[in-house]
Amino acid sequence: xxxxxxxGAGTAGTMMANHLSHHLKRPEWRISIIDERTEHHYQPGYxxxxxxxxxPEDIVKSIQEFIPKTVDxxxxxxxxxxxxxxxxxxxxxxxxxYDVMIVATGAKIAPEETEGMKGSEWHxxxxxxxxxxxxxxxxNKLRDWKGGKLVVHITEMPIKCPVAPLExxxxxxxxxxxxxxxxxVEITYVTPLSGAFTKPxxxxxxxxxxxxxxxxxxxxxxxxxxxxxxxxIIDYGGREIxxxxxxxxxxxxxxxxxxxxxxxxxxxxxxxxxxxxxSKAYQNVFxxxxxxxxxxxxxxxxxxxxxxxxxxxxxxxxxxxxxxxxFDGHANCFIETGGGKALLIDFNxxxxxxxxxxxxPGLGPLRLLKxxxxxxxxxxxxxWVYWHMLLKGTHIPFVSATxxxxxxxxxxxxxx
Amino acid sequence: xxxxxxxxTIHVNEEGFMxxxxxxxxxxxxALAAENEISLSPRHWEVLGYLQTExxxxxxxxxxxxxxxxxxxxxxxxxxxxxAPLKTATKxxxxxxxxxxx
Numbered sequence: 001x002x003x004x005x006x007x008g009a010g011t012a013g014t015m016m017a018n019h020l021s022h023h024l025k026r027p028e029w030r031i032s033i034i035d036e037r038t039e040h041h042y043q044p045g046y047x048x049x050x051x052x053x054x055x056p057e058d059i060v061k062s063i064q065e066f067i068p069k070t071v072d073x074x075x076x077x078x079x080x081x082x083x084x085x086x087x088x089x090x091x092x093x094x095x096x097x098y099d100v101m102i103v104a105t106g107a108k109i110a111p112e113e114t115e116g117m118k119g120s121e122w123h124x125x126x127x128x129x130x131x132x133x134x135x136x137x138x139x140n141k142l143r144d145w146k147g148g149k150l151v152v153h154i155t156e157m158p159i160k161c162p163v164a165p166l167e168x169x170x171x172x173x174x175x176x177x178x179x180x181x182x183x184x185v186e187i188t189y190v191t192p193l194s195g196a197f198t199k200p201x202x203x204x205x206x207x208x209x210x211x212x213x214x215x216x217x218x219x220x221x222x223x224x225x226x227x228x229x230x231x232x233i234i235d236y237g238g239r240e241i242x243x244x245x246x247x248x249x250x251x252x253x254x255x256x257x258x259x260x261x262x263x264x265x266x267x268x269x270x271x272x273x274x275x276x277x278x279s280k281a282y283q284n285v286f287x288x289x290x291x292x293x294x295x296x297x298x299x300x301x302x303x304x305x306x307x308x309x310x311x312x313x314x315x316x317x318x319x320x321x322x323x324x325x326x327f328d329g330h331a332n333c334f335i336e337t338g339g340g341k342a343l344l345i346d347f348n349x350x351x352x353x354x355x356x357x358x359x360x361p362g363l364g365p366l367r368l369l370k371x372x373x374x375x376x377x378x379x380x381x382x383x384w385v386y387w388h389m390l391l392k393g394t395h396i397p398f399v400s401a402t403x404x405x406x407x408x409x410x411x412x413x414x415x416x
Numbered sequence: 417x418x419x420x421x422x423x424x425t426i427h428v429n430e431e432g433f434m435x436x437x438x439x440x441x442x443x444x445x446x447a448l449a450a451e452n453e454i455s456l457s458p459r460h461w462e463v464l465g466y467l468q469t470e471x472x473x474x475x476x477x478x479x480x481x482x483x484x485x486x487x488x489x490x491x492x493x494x495x496x497x498x499x500a501p502l503k504t505a506t507k508x509x510x511x512x513x514x515x516x517x518x
Contacts, residue, residue, distance in 0.1 A: 156480060192479070194503060220500035222479050222490070236494040237501075266484065295476075 001030050004314075005088060005098040007078065007257075009035035009063045011043070011391065012289025012303035013104035018393035019311040021068040024318070031070070032096065034088065036077035038063055041132055042386055043160070044300065047167055047336070049135040050142055051175045058383065059132070066391045081261040083282045100284050100314065103263075103270055105255035107160055107290035107298055109134075113251040114155055116226035126226060126246045129168060130160065138247065142175070147184030148244030153233065154191050155223055157198075158267075159252045160290055160298040163345075165189070166196060166206055167336040168247060173213040174338030188216040190233070190241055195219055199352035202345055205369050209337055252298070254291050269293035274349070275325035277310045284317070286310055295349065296329040304390055305330045308401040311393075330403040334379035342375035344368055348403040354410055359398040361407025368408065422447040433506070433513050437471070440510030448508045452497075456508075460496055463488050464509045471511040477502065478514065 004024055006013045017033050024031060045059035067073045079091045081101075088096040109130045111117040117126065127141065128134035152169045159165075169189045176182040189196070189210060196206040196217060210217055224236045232242040254268030263270050263281070271280040272292035279285035288310050289303040296302050306327055313323045329349030336342050344366050345353035357364040365374055389396060419428045422443045427435045434440060445464065449456045456464075466487040470477055479502055483490040497504040506513055 156478070194500060220503070222494075224490070236490050237498055266481065 001027055002099040002318075003097065004029060004031045004100045004102070005096055006031070006033040006102045006104060007035075007081075007088070008104035008106055008255075008289075008291070009033050009037070009040065009067060009073065010104060010106050010289070011300045011386075012106070012291075012307065013102070014040065014063075014066045014391045015304060015307040015393050016102055016104060016288065016310065017067055017071045018391065019307055020314065021070050022393075023311070023315055025070070030072065032072040032074055033067060034074045034076065034078060034096065035063060036075060038075060040066060040391075042383060043130075044386070045383065046129050046132065046135040047164055047171070049132075050129055050138040050168075051171050052139060052143070053171075056132070056136065061387065078257050079260070080257060081263060083261065083263060083279075083285055086284065098284075100318065101286070102310075102314070103258075103279070103285060103287045103291050104289045104303075105257060105291045107252045107254055107269075109250040110253045111248075111250035113253075114223055114226065116228055117155075117248065117250060119226060119228040121226070121228045121231070121246075125231060125244065126228075126248065128248060128250055129164075130249060130252075141245065145245065147176075147181055149186050149188065149242055151188045151190055151233065151241055151243035151246050153189075153221075153223070153246060153248040154193075155249060155251045156192050158298055159249050161333070162198065162297060163333055163335045165191075165247075165249050166210075169215050170209065170213060170338040171336055172247075173215060177339075186216070187214070188218060188241065188243075190218045190221045192222050193219060199347065201355075202353040202369060205343070206335075209371075213338070252290075258291070265293055267293075273325075274329070275327050276313055276323040277306055277327055278313070278317075278323060286314060286317075294327075294329070296327075297331040297333070299331055299333060300386070300390070301332040302330065304396075305332075305401040307393065308395070326402065328402045330401060332399065334375060334382065336376065336379060337371050340376050341371040341373055342379045343371055344375045344378065346403060346408070351403065351405065351408075351410070354408050356408035358407060359404075361404075363407075421451075431513065434510040435512075437468075437510050444510065445508055448510070452504050452508065454497065454504070454508070457496075459488075459492075463493065463496060463505060467505055467509045468511060471509070476514065477506065 039060050040063045042059045045054045048054040077091045079089045081088050086098050123137045127138040152165050154165050176185045195203040197203040221235045223233055225234050232240045234240050254264050258264030258268040270287045272287040272294050274294040277286050288306040290298040309327045332346045334342050334344055347353040356368040358366045358368050419426055426439045493501045
């Protein structure tokens with residue numbers, strides 16, 4: 001019996017387990033998924049937790065609930081992988097041997113990469129919202145904060161969900177308005193990029209929104225250290241930004257297992273072919289989701305589109321057929337802008353987000369790169385879609401894995 | 417769009433980044449540096465040469481990579497090309513603005 005092993009039971013790994021369980025069956029195939037954790041977190045929910053919009057129970061379910069019964073769930077930790085021998089060495093001394101491996105170990109924050117970030121003020125006045133603990137501590141802080149300087153900060157790219165810090169700034173504006181204390185809070189958005197976002201059209205729209213909401217922007221800021229004593233962040237050029245609360249997105253890195261196994265790049269991301277999702281170093285290893293180094297967004301929607309294409313490629317691979325070079329970097333993200341509205345962006349490797357309608361060209365009902373209440377409803381409805389459709393690998397109607405160019409207002413053939 | 421600099425015509429995008437590295441030479445580099453109020457020292461040239469080599473080898477550039485390159489540390493990179501060093505240095509080197517992974 002052949003063995004397919006999935007590392008990581010987060011969004012990407014769980015989707016692959018569900019997809020493949022329909023195709024690779026006993027007695028020819030056995031599928032296992034390895035994850036040391038027991039809880040599956042709806043990570044987009046971390047954004048809403050600090051503002052008391054979601055409760056912890058909206059975000060957390062058990063991993064087991066979403067793994068098909070025909071798939072073996074191994075709840076144990078990995079010491080290292082020996083890809084040359086097709087082996088996964090577990091910390092308890094056991095060895096898992098595979099024929100095909102899928103790496104879906106995700107990305108994590110690494111605040112220790114920046115001097116002083118994980119210092120005395122960590123989770124006192126310096127917070128992350130990319131972990132459950134960070135988001136929850138921040139919620140408790142914001143509940144009775146009296147105001148001051150709120151600095152929302154990105155350490156370096158790439159990060160998971162690159163729009164999340166902007167959404168945080170927008171929701172903070174809305175939150176303090178609602179509490180009738182917006183005049184007591186100064187919000188500053190600090191980014192290492194030269195503007196609000198990485199793509200020009202979306203940057204223009206988002207910078208306009210920042211301005212409208214009186215959120216200051218400090219761009220090209222490459223942080224050197226957090227000064228805990230004087231509560232300020234300092235960049236390599238000596239620029240200083242003071243804070244009362246710092247909400248930072250620390251450096252994101254792939255799993256340390258990749259470093260121990262010699263499979264990662266300098267940020268522990270696994271070098272991956274961007275159109276087939278096959279590892280560049282090992283033919284029987286495939287990578288999806290945040291764990292890979294492909295130049296696409298690190299976002300659940302990307303993992304979802306990848307999963308549809310990767311399923312096909314794995315089936316081709318086990319039959320000895322050539323892989324399809326089909327993945328185009330498709331991403332689709334709602335951006336909460338506060339006040340019950342949101343934007344929607346849809347883009348890929350070559351096409352930046354533009355205005356238009358989605359998913360039906362000319363009809364919508366969702367509007368691209370424009371604020372609307374319908375987009376906000378879409379974002380909230382997405383949580384249901386995530387738990388009930390996305391993880392189970394159900395195809396989302398009318399939304400294809402590769403991006404559609406119809407209904408979008410491109411000026412010319414644009415490449416990003 | 418076209419731009420005349422140091423007596424030569426080069427092609428640049430709307431942000432002023434050269435779109436054809438083959439058009440670049442040292443005098444254009446010096447002129448682009450002057451536009452950014454930088455006069456190029458031997459250290460600057462070392463860093464520019466490194467960036468151009470990485471570009472030719474299709475290695476994506478980032479502040480982190482440059483800091484670990486052994487050619488220059490981040491602090492000095494900022495001293496050589498103040499404010500937004502990666503953007504300024506790549507512009508002077510005649511190579512595309514590094515696409516930040518999104």
